[in-house]
Amino acid sequence: MEVTIDVYMAILVGIVSLLGSLFWWWNDIFYALPLSFRCSASGTKLPPGSMGLPFLGEMLHFLYYFKLVRRPDDYINAKRKKYGDKVGLYRTHLFGKPSIIVCSPSACKFVLQSEENFFLEWPAVEIVGKNSLVAVEGRSHTRVRNLVVKVINQPDALRRIAETVQPRIIAALKLWAHKGRIIAYNEAKKVTFENIGKYFAGIEPGTHLETLDKLFEGMVKGIRSQPINFPGTTYHHALQCRKKALAIFKKEMDKRKNGWDESKAKNDLMDGLMRLKDEEGKQLSEMEVLDNIVSLVVAGYESTSISIMWAVYYIAKYPNVLKRLQEEHKSIAKNGDLITSDDIQKLKYTVKVVEEAIRLANIAQVFFRTARKDADYKGYRIPEGWKLICWARYMHTNPENFEDPLCFNPDRWDGQPKPGTYLVFGGGSRICAGNMLARLQVAIFIHHLVVGYRWELVNPEAKMTYLPHPKPVDLVEINISRI
Numbered sequence: 001m002e003v004t005i006d007v008y009m010a011i012l013v014g015i016v017s018l019l020g021s022l023f024w025w026w027n028d029i030f031y032a033l034p035l036s037f038r039c040s041a042s043g044t045k046l047p048p049g050s051m052g053l054p055f056l057g058e059m060l061h062f063l064y065y066f067k068l069v070r071r072p073d074d075y076i077n078a079k080r081k082k083y084g085d086k087v088g089l090y091r092t093h094l095f096g097k098p099s100i101i102v103c104s105p106s107a108c109k110f111v112l113q114s115e116e117n118f119f120l121e122w123p124a125v126e127i128v129g130k131n132s133l134v135a136v137e138g139r140s141h142t143r144v145r146n147l148v149v150k151v152i153n154q155p156d157a158l159r160r161i162a163e164t165v166q167p168r169i170i171a172a173l174k175l176w177a178h179k180g181r182i183i184a185y186n187e188a189k190k191v192t193f194e195n196i197g198k199y200f201a202g203i204e205p206g207t208h209l210e211t212l213d214k215l216f217e218g219m220v221k222g223i224r225s226q227p228i229n230f231p232g233t234t235y236h237h238a239l240q241c242r243k244k245a246l247a248i249f250k251k252e253m254d255k256r257k258n259g260w261d262e263s264k265a266k267n268d269l270m271d272g273l274m275r276l277k278d279e280e281g282k283q284l285s286e287m288e289v290l291d292n293i294v295s296l297v298v299a300g301y302e303s304t305s306i307s308i309m310w311a312v313y314y315i316a317k318y319p320n321v322l323k324r325l326q327e328e329h330k331s332i333a334k335n336g337d338l339i340t341s342d343d344i345q346k347l348k349y350t351v352k353v354v355e356e357a358i359r360l361a362n363i364a365q366v367f368f369r370t371a372r373k374d375a376d377y378k379g380y381r382i383p384e385g386w387k388l389i390c391w392a393r394y395m396h397t398n399p400e401n402f403e404d405p406l407c408f409n410p411d412r413w414d415g416q417p418k419p420g421t422y423l424v425f426g427g428g429s430r431i432c433a434g435n436m437l438a439r440l441q442v443a444i445f446i447h448h449l450v451v452g453y454r455w456e457l458v459n460p461e462a463k464m465t466y467l468p469h470p471k472p473v474d475l476v477e478i479n480i481s482r483i
């Protein structure tokens with residue numbers, strides 16, 4: 001029998017489509033199919049979703065919504081539309097790992113509150129330090145956390161920090177007005193780092209602090225990079241930066257240890273961590289102190305600077321908010337004097353403005369956990385070893401949780417958010433250890449800004465970028481002058 005060219009062509013097309021389908025479904029076949037069999041034996045199933053393409057997973061899809069069309073919330077909306085919206089779990093493959101997206105309040109609560117099932121796995125523990133709060137677990141975590149919170153997040157500490165940070169905020173604002181036109185993000189970073197230097201380790205502005213700033217920039221880049229420790233890689237550079245930063249903090253620590261004098265205690269983070277004792281009367285080791293200082297700078301630097309940037313942005317965009325703030329702050333303005341953290345508690349409207357700015361800033365858009373073992377939630381299986389991505393951003397921008405969610409409306413804080421919908425600071429035992437400190441710094445900043453300055457956005461309609469954190473593309477350029 002003679003085989004015609006048409007038959008060859010048909011076979012070729014068949015093979016190509018088979019290979020194409022295999023390629024297209026490879027991740028589903030490799031990751032999800034075997035698990036589906038295992039799940040059906042236990043009467044559960046994998047959450048709906050797609051594992052995307054080999055190697056890439058759904059990264060292109062993610063980047064399409066976050067980078068290309070700049071509609072980040074449609075990434076989840078598209079999933080809800082395609083797969084339904086039963087329990088707020090979707091399977092996917094993102095950031096190189098098979099994952100479950102968690103995007104309903106009750107599912108996020110389930111994940112954040114069950115440490116026996118899910119743990120926090122920092123991608124770059126070598127950079128932040130294995131003794132740091134973010135890296136330790138269980139009893140060690142409770143121990144270190146209690147001490148850290150005492151030094152930076154409780155009323156006594158906040159009173160002290162409020163006093164420490166203001167001179168730099170006042171000086172920075174004067175300089176902004178002197179320059180006339182500034183980029184709020186860049187300038188907020190400068191003043192935030194100056195304050196961190198002071199209330200973390202008593203370091204004054206100057207070459208030492210500038211060096212530290214560069215070292216932390218290197219570390220943050222490393223945390224976001226592939227963990228390949230080879231000369232020339234960003235990760236390797238970050239580890240070198242860590243070493244140098246530790247050496248600077250260690251020198252300061254040794255100075256304090258050698259010439260310890262209670263009357264000269266600086267009452268900063270380093271002093272607190274060096275002196276405080278846990279419930280068993282034990283102090284933190286030298287390495288625990290150093291690792292925690294490093295990781296707290298990483299956690300608090302960018303997050304506070306971005307919150308300040310967004311406060312400057314939203315207050316400029318909403319003149320009615322500015323007017324109400326000015327009225328409220330006139331009542332406590334002490335002609336350039338410092339205000340106290342107790343004053344801030346009385347500023348009811350300001351407290352709402354701060355909360356709303358932080359909600360819309362969505363600094364931590366997602367956070368991660370890893371499943372220690374198979375876990376079941378409402379009939380769905382979360383497989384051992386998979387990542388969980390708590391999609392906090394979607395909690396804050398979903399109209400079912402917050403009415404008109406993208407509108408800056410401080411008055412929404414007259415009431416409480418629906419349970420489990422407000423996750424800007426995370427939840428469970430890992431809830432942000434500096435949440436009150438961050439709020440305090442934004443409120444103090446707002447105080448000095450609204451009583452002394454007028455400012456306007458240079459590009460009020462600037463587009464937004466969303467990675468790694470949401471920001472207007474011009475980083476909030478403003479014209480600013482004294483009132």
Ligand code: HEM
Nearest residue numbers: 134299300303307363364367424425426430432433434438
């Ligand atoms: C508006 C500013 C801030 C935001 C939005 C923010 C957000 C968060 C979030 C979402 C988490 C939980 C991450 C997770 O569960 O995986 C977290 C944890 C943490 N944050 Fe913040 N943060 C802010 C400011 C700060 C500041 C100023 C500090 C300290 C200087 C700080 C220190 C920490 C620490 C140490 C943790 C880890 C807590 C633990 O594992 O027990 N944060 N933060």
